[in-house]
Amino acid sequence: MTETPPNAPLRLAAIGAVVLGVAAVFAYTAGWLDPQRLTPAKVIDTLEANGGVHPGYRRNHAKGLCVIGHFESNGGAAALSRASIFAPGSVPVVGRLAIPGGNPAASDGAAPIRSLALRFLPKDGQEWRTGMNAMPVFVVRDVASFYDLQKATAPQPGTGKPDPEKAGAFFKAHPETQAFRDWAKSSTPSSSYANSAYFGLNAFYLVDREGREQPVRWSVQPVAPYEPLAADKRGDANFLADEVAQRLASGPLRWRLQFTLGEPGDSTADATQAWPKERRQVDAGELVIERLQAEIGGDCRDVNYDPLILPDGIRASDDPLLSARSAAYSESFNRRTREQAQETH
Secondary structure (H helix, E strand, C coil), rough: CCCCCHHHHHHHHHHHHHHHHHHHHHHHHHCCCCCCCHHHHHHHHHHHHCCCCCCCCCCCCCEEEEEEEEECCCCCCCCCCCCCCCEEEEEEEEEEEEEECCCCCHHHHCCCCCCEEECCCHHHHHHHEEEECCCCCCCCCCHHHHHHHHHHCCCCCCCHHHHHHHHHHHHHHHHHHHHHHHHHHCCCCCCCCCCCCECCCCCCECCCCCCCEEEEEEEEEEEECCCCCCHHCCCCCCCHHHHHHHHHHHEEEEEEEEEEECCCCCCCCCCCCCEEEECCCEEEEEEEEEEECCCCCCCCCCCCCCCCCCCEEEECCCCCHHHHHHHHHHHHHHHHHHHHHHCCC
């Protein structure tokens, strides 16, 4: 048995805290092993066990804001995809900014990760939905590992934190988590929703008018410069919502939609592997957020940001997490809408 360095439990606990956020953020990754062992319902049950049940709310990203705006395509991706979204022009967008977890009263300052979900609504009706997160890689590559991760990082009675020994054993058995762990140890959350970059993580294919396919990953990169989260904000429950409202009072929030083009040998089925930095980038245009809406009664409230709702011109890759993501989102959506319906009767 190898000896554990004295400060290892602290490091593992810190990583575990981020992973707990990821587990809530990425409910979509926990699909199923087979119908008898792990179903979307069991996955959501596990998230509820770890994060609590809050009827009527999403089982992940429970605390968030609806955002309304548009995507101004510059035509840069039109040669790669026949989707009308990428033709030059403007497309309405209904989105959602959120923090991880199932608690709608969670503290913004304690959130290790932020998310941005978008619903593009072109005139031809072929909409595109995508959920992105402020992290460049995912923690595990397959569904079985994700389920084991949730078990290993479950909050312990009394402390509410993961057991460092269980978390450490999991990471030791899963070396593919190293890229995520390196990011978690070195990253500081930004000071705002508006100056965070958001990454799609999973690979997809853009399909052109001749049927040629190009593997891609996408992200939105903020126009506002990154600033680290200040220490005095770490205990502030609602500063993200307040801060973004103040920014919008002075003008829209803006991001650039960028596609990273994969090349032969780049994995399309493993979200733990970042593609090389020298891969070609295509700027497709500008995402513009113009106003906020409250979650209750907002246009995003009843939207399921299923990543497999894709227009002609974008198709899913062989990443097994995509179908699992879609299934778990559906399970969460069905539970909260049933609860909302019961509240009105």
